[in-house]
Amino acid sequence: MARLLTLVSLLSLSISPRVFASPCVAFDSSWNLYAFGFNGKDYNAGTSDSWASGTASDVTASGRPPFDGSNTTCYLSQFYNAIYVLNGDSSNPSNVHVYDPTAKSWTTQATSGGPTDSFSAILDHDTNVFYALTDSGELWFLSFANITTAAQSSAIAWTDVEKAGFDTTNYQPVMALANNHIHFLDVPGVAAGSADIFVIHFSYFQPESQSYGNFPAQHGQTTSIFEPANDGVQLAFAYIPDDGSATYIIDVVSNTTTSMAGPSTKDSSATYFASDAAIVQLTSSGAVNFIPYTNSSSDSSASWGSVKNLVSVAPTSSASSGSATKSASGSAASGTSTTSSSSSNSSSNGTSGMIAQSRSVVLGMMSALLLGSIALFIS
Numbered sequence: 302m303a304r305l306l307t308l309v310s311l312l313s314l315s316i317s318p319r320v321f322a323s324p325c326v327a328f329d330s331s332w333n334l335y336a337f338g339f340n341g342k343d344y345n346a347g348t349s350d351s352w353a354s355g356t357a358s359d360v361t362a363s364g365r366p367p368f369d370g371s372n373t374t375c376y377l378s379q380f381y382n383a384i385y386v387l388n389g390d391s392s393n394p395s396n397v398h399v400y401d402p403t404a405k406s407w408t409t410q411a412t413s414g415g416p417t418d419s420f421s422a423i424l425d426h427d428t429n430v431f432y433a434l435t436d437s438g439e440l441w442f443l444s445f446a447n448i449t450t451a452a453q454s455s456a457i458a459w460t461d462v463e464k465a466g467f468d469t470t471n472y473q474p475v476m477a478l479a480n481n482h483i484h485f486l487d488v489p490g491v492a493a494g495s496a497d498i499f500v501i502h503f504s505y506f507q508p509e510s511q512s513y514g515n516f517p518a519q520h521g522q523t524t525s526i527f528e529p530a531n532d533g534v535q536l537a538f539a540y541i542p543d544d545g546s547a548t549y550i551i552d553v554v555s556n557t558t559t560s561m562a563g564p565s566t567k568d569s570s571a572t573y574f575a576s577d578a579a580i581v582q583l584t585s586s587g588a589v590n591f592i593p594y595t596n597s598s599s600d601s602s603a604s605w606g607s608v609k610n611l612v613s614v615a616p617t618s619s620a621s622s623g624s625a626t627k628s629a630s631g632s633a634a635s636g637t638s639t640t641s642s643s644s645s646n647s648s649s650n651g652t653s654g655m656i657a658q659s660r661s662v663v664l665g666m667m668s669a670l671l672l673g674s675i676a677l678f679i680s
C-alpha cells in the first residue's frame with residue numbers, strides 16, 4: 302500500500318552530455334510564467350495577456366538555487382501552488398528547491414539516498430510524489446506528500462521502486478504524466494503512436510503498450526497540459542519530437558493525438574512547460590516562445606510566437622545565440638550563449654555553469670489530498 306500511495310512521477314531526462322547553465326521556465330497555479338536562472342536572476346512574466354510587450358518583473362529572492370546544476374528541471378505542484386526545482390544547485394544536487402509564488406520565497410529540501418546516475422522525472426499531480434527513471438533503467442520515487450509550499454527540516458529519503466518494465470538499454474527517456482499514469486514514448490520495440498505506461502497508483506508497469514493515434518517513434522520532449530484550477534489531474538500532454546516537425550497533443554482519455562504547428566525554433570535541446578492554455582518553449586539559447594492551446598479545432602491553425610516581455614532579460618539577449626542553438630541542451634536556455642553572457646559579467650552566479658540538457662519535462666503537480674481516494678482511481 303505504501304507503494305500504491307506513492308505514486309508518481311516520472312521523469313525524463315535528457316540526453317545530451319553537454320553541460321551548460323540551466324535556466325528553466327514554469328507556471329504557477331494562476332498561470333503566471335516564470336523564467337528562473339536568466340543571467341543569475343528570476344523573472345515573473347505574468348499571465349499570457351502580459352507577454353506581448355513590456356518587461357517581466359524581477360522576482361529574484363534570497364534562498365534561490367544558483368541554477369548552475371546539470372539537467373535542471375522545474376515542476377508545478379498545482380494544488381499547493383508551489384514550484385519545485387530539481388538539480389538547481391551543482392554543489393548540492395540532491396537538494397530540491399521549493400519556490401512559493403505567493404510569498405515569493407525559497408526554501409531548500411534535503412533528500413537522501415537517491416539515484417547516483419542521472420535521471421528524468423515527473424511530479425505526480427494527485428500525490429505530490431516525484432517519479433524518476435534513471436539512465437540505468439531504475440524507477441525511483443521521492444514523496445513530497447508532506448511538503449506544500451516550503452521545505453521541512455528533516456531530509457526526505459528516496460525510494461527505489463523497481464527496474465523499468467521494459468528494456469532500457471540505450472533508451473533515452475521520453476516521459477510524460479497524464480491521468481495518473483507515466484507515459485514512456487519512443488520505447489525500443491514499441492510502435493509509433495503507442496506508449497508504455499506506469500500506473501502510479503498501483504505502482505505497476507502495464508505489460509501492454511497503449512495506442513494513442515499518430516505520432517512518430519522519435520526522441521523528443523514532453524510537458525503535461527494542466528487542467529484549470531480544481532479540475533484535477535492532467536488529461537493530455539504535449540510531445541515535441543527532436544526534429545521539431547510538429548507539436549503533438551496526446552489525449553490519454555480519448556486515446557487520440559492531434560497535431561499543432563511545430564515550434565518555429567527547431568531545437569532538440571529546448572525544454573517545454575505548459576499551462577492549461579499554452580505550451581511554452583525555452584530554447585537552448587535562452588529564447589522563450591509559446592503556442593496557445595484551446596483543445597478545439599482552432600489549435601490546428603495556431604502558431605508560435607515570442608514571449609516578448611522576457612526578451613530583454615533572456616540569456617540570449619546578452620550573448621550571441623549563434624552557437625547555442627544547436628548545442629545544448631536543454632533545459633534551458635542556457636547554452637552556449639549563457640556562457641558568453643556570463644563572461645561579460647562574471648562567471649559566477651550560475652549562469653556559466655553547466656548543465657546539460659535535459660529535456661524533459663516535467664510536469665507536475667500535486668496534491669496529496671487524496672491519498673485515501675487514490676486507490677480508487679486507478680486507471
Ligand SMILES: *[C@@H]1O[C@H](CO)[C@@H](O)[C@H](O)[C@H]1NC(C)=O
Pocket residue numbers: 314315316317318371372418419420436657658659
Ligand atoms: C544530464 O542528463 C544527461 C542525459 O540523461 C546525462 O547523460 C548527464 O550525465 C546528466 N548530467 C548530470 C550532471 O547528471
Ligand SMILES: *[C@@H]1O[C@H](CO)[C@@H](O)[C@H](O)[C@H]1NC(C)=O
Pocket residue numbers: 444445446447457
Ligand atoms: C508524512 O507525515 C506523516 C505524519 O507525520 C508520516 O506518517 C509520513 O510518513 C510522512 N510521509 C512522508 C513521505 O514523509
Ligand SMILES: *[C@@H]1O[C@H](CO)[C@@H](O)[C@H](O)[C@H]1NC(C)=O
Pocket residue numbers: 536537552554596
Ligand atoms: C478536450 O475537450 C473535450 C470535449 O469537451 C473533452 O472531452 C476532453 O476531455 C478535453 N481534453 C482535455 C485534455 O482537456
Ligand SMILES: *[C@@H]1O[C@H](CO)[C@@H](O)[C@H](O)[C@H]1NC(C)=O
Pocket residue numbers: 511553554555556
Ligand atoms: C482508451 O484505451 C483504454 C485502454 O485500452 C480503454 O480502457 C479506454 O476505454 C479507451 N478510451 C476510449 C475513449 O476508447
Ligand SMILES: *[C@@H]1O[C@H](CO)[C@@H](O)[C@H](O)[C@H]1NC(C)=O
Pocket residue numbers: 339340341342645646647
Ligand atoms: C551582471 O549580472 C547581474 C545580474 O544579472 C547584473 O545585475 C549586473 O548588472 C551585470 N553586470 C554587468 C557588468 O553586466
Ligand SMILES: *[C@@H]1O[C@H](CO)[C@@H](O)[C@H](O)[C@H]1NC(C)=O
Pocket residue numbers: 341646647649650
Ligand atoms: C552572484 O551571486 C552572488 C551571491 O548571490 C551575488 O552576491 C553577486 O552579486 C552575484 N553576481 C552577479 C554578477 O550577479
